Amino acid sequence: MIEFKKVSKSYDSQTNVIDQLDLKINKGELVVLIGESGSGKTTTMKMINRLHEPTSGTILIDGKNIMEINPIELRRNIGYVIQKVGLFPHMTIGENIELIPTLKKWDKAKKRKRTEELLDLVGLNPQQYIDRYPNELSGGQQQRIGVARALAVDPEVILMDEPFSALDPITREQLQEELLKLQDELHKTIVFVTHDMDEALKLGDKIAVMKDGKIIQYDTPENILKNPINDFVEYFVGKDRLWKSPEMVYARDIMKKQPATISLERTPAKALEIMKEKQTDYLLVVDVPGDRPKKVQGIITPKELKNKTTSDIKMKDILNKSYHVVAEKTNMVQVLNIMKENKLKNLPVVDEDGYLKGLITQTTILNLFADAISDYEEA
Numbered sequence: 001m002i003e004f005k006k007v008s009k010s011y012d013s014q015t016n017v018i019d020q021l022d023l024k025i026n027k028g029e030l031v032v033l034i035g036e037s038g039s040g041k042t043t044t045m046k047m048i049n050r051l052h053e054p055t056s057g058t059i060l061i062d063g064k065n066i067m068e069i070n071p072i073e074l075r076r077n078i079g080y081v082i083q084k085v086g087l088f089p090h091m092t093i094g095e096n097i098e099l100i101p102t103l104k105k106w107d108k109a110k111k112r113k114r115t116e117e118l119l120d121l122v123g124l125n126p127q128q129y130i131d132r133y134p135n136e137l138s139g140g141q142q143q144r145i146g147v148a149r150a151l152a153v154d155p156e157v158i159l160m161d162e163p164f165s166a167l168d169p170i171t172r173e174q175l176q177e178e179l180l181k182l183q184d185e186l187h188k189t190i191v192f193v194t195h196d197m198d199e200a201l202k203l204g205d206k207i208a209v210m211k212d213g214k215i216i217q218y219d220t221p222e223n224i225l226k227n228p229i230n231d232f233v234e235y236f237v238g239k240d241r242l243w244k245s246p247e248m249v250y251a252r253d254i255m256k257k258q259p260a261t262i263s264l265e266r267t268p269a270k271a272l273e274i275m276k277e278k279q280t281d282y283l284l285v286v287d288v289p290g291d292r293p294k295k296v297q298g299i300i301t302p303k304e305l306k307n308k309t310t311s312d313i314k315m316k317d318i319l320n321k322s323y324h325v326v327a328e329k330t331n332m333v334q335v336l337n338i339m340k341e342n343k344l345k346n347l348p349v350v351d352e353d354g355y356l357k358g359l360i361t362q363t364t365i366l367n368l369f370a371d372a373i374s375d376y377e378e379a
Contacts, residue, residue, distance in 0.1 A: 001027040001189045007057030017043050019213040028187040032200040035210035041193050045159050049078045079150030079158035083166050087134040094130040097149045118148040140171035160192045209233050249332040255349045255358030263289040264316040268308045282346050285319045293355040296348050299323045325350045
């Protein structure tokens with residue numbers, strides 16, 4: 001959808017603000033550009049709509065070089081939301097939202113219908129707000145109008161330049177949630193600039209960490225959190241980030257990958273043998289033996305084995321079918337809640353097809369916390 005190819009930007013012949021930047025943003029992704037002041041994140045974003053023009057290299061939107069598009073027409077087809085909103089104070093809310101449709105010569109009825117739809121979309125009652133003026137609205141409400149205006153002509157690409165940074169923490173969090181809801185519904189291609197890693201982790205499908213006009217790491221929030229590419233990214237993310245973002249830790253990160261299992265046709269004697277060998281009192285009963293993909297059928301604990309010693313008894317006869325499983329991408333907060341609510345010490349992890357992938361135990365959770373504490377102390 002958007003692609004940078006060896007793009008550089010300089011304001012004199014000596015210094016590149018952006019240096020040979022390569023970046024590919026897929027259709028429907030929300031990509032966050034983050035970095036310290038002067039890292040080049042805002043310049044990178046503003047080159048997309050030619051508010052800054054590249055010194056060298058190529059920027060493509062849907063395969064077309066933006067330098068071959070009239071800059072005014074380019075900007076009219078790209079939504080743009082900035083920190084201070086930029087609403088015109090002498091125009092009503094409706095007139096502000098209708099600005100680009102007016103420039104595109106939409107008729108009055110079509111403009112009004114679209115404006116009412118957008119006010120509904122951003123959670124503001126059209127009858128209550130459409131004829132009011134910006135100074136009659138709170139900062140959060142004005143920022144919602146800014147988002148609505150950016151969506152007016154239904155652009156495929158939206159640029160957001162630190163849109164929530166001037167708001168109080170509660171309003172900011174509310175608007176972050178609203179943006180996520182909108183994105184789930186609209187699937188726009190959004191480039192979002194911020195200096196706040198918490199915001200980046202919450203919003204981004206991908207994050208580009210920038211420094212000195214270059215992208216140091218471009219990855220999913222999960223991978224940047226868990227596998228920072230170097231000391232700079234690790235410092236920028238913060239070693240204690242796992243404590244602040246437990247929702248970024250998934251069941252697959254916590255689980256033991258080779259839990260003790262037993263197949264349906266095995267006997268109690270075999271179950272006791274496996275328990276002794278694996279030093280566990282918890283077996284997952286699975287549908288097939290060996291190394292083939294398995295599905296959990298139930299569980300076996302010493303309770304099920306009590307007074308069951310004859311060889312004619314099989315696991316299928318005595319297994320406990322009262323158990324819970326979680327998906328690989330269930331986050332740690334949800335895992336802990338499930339275990340607490342159901343008083344569980346063990347929790348099988350399965351893939352999207354229901355095949356066993358691992359087992360979360362109290363020990364695996366404690367090990368995760370121990371590692372995080374160790375990293376924090378070292379920092």
